[in-house]
Amino acid sequence: MTESLILSPPTLDCTGLTTREINQQLKKLAAAGADTVDLLNPQGRHNLAVAIEAPLKVRIRGPVGYYCGGLSEGVDIEVDGPCGWSVGENLMAGRILVKGNASACAAASAHGGTVCILGSAGPRAGISLKGGTLIVQGNVGHSSAFMMQAGTFIICGDAGHSLGDSLYDGTIYVGGEIASLGADAQLAPMTDEDNALLEQQLSPYGLATQDYAFKKIVCAKQLYHFKAQDFSKFKDAY
């Protein structure tokens, strides 16, 4: 690609570029210490802004496909539109803000940072979450927080079936209805610390804790160890 495509302030038009060229350009800008770049015409393309290791702010002006911001550390991404599967997959640090809906597996296996979806998210949101924070202003689909290991998952709307199935640890908050809890997930009483944490996490996005009746879900720890004679529990859980 030619240098002429980089205008000031940095703007990158995805039209006519390969994903590889776009990501190489983003990495170059990050290395050069640029603080913001606008990505135009993403057209639902997969794997945008993958593995960026800098506090670069990437404003994506339109819809993106799978793995937006995946494997990144420290990046600050804003998506002006919906996103496909696995946004913020394995995020280590930084922030991804999606102004539309997210498809399946939002923040899958993220280790840190914050993924915030202002719309709704599909099934398996927060699957295998290993740290950081996932916020969904709308609803989430079935099997969300499946095998979650750590971190905070805030759902302002409703949660689909099997929420938190086989989770190991971490905390889930749900502001709306829960279709059903998964194996080994249980409700726990809300405390002042929980409310303070929700306030702190939600206020930057203009969301008010008191607009929702948050419930807290944690691990019941009944599946931590193989035990004899837990007949129904183990048959269903394994």
Add this chain to the structure above:
Amino acid sequence: MDDPILHTSSTFNPQVIAAIQERAELGRYMIRGFGAFRNVPRLDDLVFLTASMTRLPLEGYREKCDTRTVLGTRFAKRPMELEIPITVAGMSFGALSKNAKVALGQAATWLGTSTTTGDGGMLPAERDASAKLVYQCLPSRYGFNPKDLKKADAIEIVIGQGAKPGGGGLLMGQKVNAVVAGMRTLPEGVDQRSPSRHPDWIGPDDLRIKIEELREATDWEIPIYIKMGATRVKDDVKLAVKAGADVIVLDGMEGGTAATQSIFQEHSGIPTLPALVQAVEALKEIGVYGEVQLVISGGIRSGPDVAKALALGADAVSIGTSALIAMGCNKPVYIEDYQALGTEPYHCHHCHTGRCPVGITTQDEDLMARLPIEEASTHVANYLQSMVMEAQSLARSCGKSSVHNLEREDLVALTLEASAMAKLPLAGTDFILGQS
């Protein structure tokens, strides 16, 4: 009176009786280490037609027989260049002790080959010890870190393994100490059940996009392998190639594990021999044989196994259990500790307990001290070297100046099963079961 003649039921033999009674106590399935115990048709059932009048052998001790092996030539800028056609398979730090992991890395480095991380992330000491390290991307993603990804020499996306195709890993609580738990983001002491599906993609069409993500993250530099347990091999291999794999790693049912439900080891997957034959056929059918490399694993123990696998069309083999045996697994030492586990040397499969008598599959400091790194590395390196020499000897005796020039034509089968599975003639006949 004479000793009575004892009758034994074939249906309810002593093992079956013991297994029923153990489950009656436990109330769950049984969990153990190692691979399938049952006998299966294997590479042992083939023999080489070495040179005689119609073919000319190479001088066994002098003439050159190349072993250089290159994996990942399809898309990667930096393919994996190996001195020998034997790699060390993925085994986790957690299942294995730190000393065992470092020794495998060091031995592989000495022989100019690669070793592989496992379910639990990359150990810094393992990276340091290994000149060529394959970084596994597993369903659990325990400790998966983009920084480590960028330090890798290849990526292996694990779909499954031969000991438990379709099943997730297990690490019993006694092995989940503070260090292992920290690396995996798990509560200390938990009986860890790894997932069997990846969290961020479901089918081969998604995998294609996942592979692009990993390539973008590593600037298209390093090869991407896809490792699978051998089940519906032909379709699975074709789909993996379509998804964009540079290398297929196929693990037959003899492949080992540190812990899984014993039912998987005995009742799922197909043996390495037919798996290999089907994988080669699949690659040929879609015209990518030679472009996408094939690594075969599961019960590889010797130079003849290596040579036969290459003759049947593999580019390399991978070893796990046999490398551990080389460093002392099941060695007749510390016998009372084997007995304390309810077993004996040569019969141990108790890796899941974390009480490995020889310090390989344990996180206990005292037991690990029984495995000095230098000695373990030397044993694995010697063993690898011996296998390479054996494979070269067989190749030379077939008149080949490279182990990769061995071919199907050099082999015949000793049993009807092997004839049918390998599609090779029964020794001394023109008969191929199922073809003739």
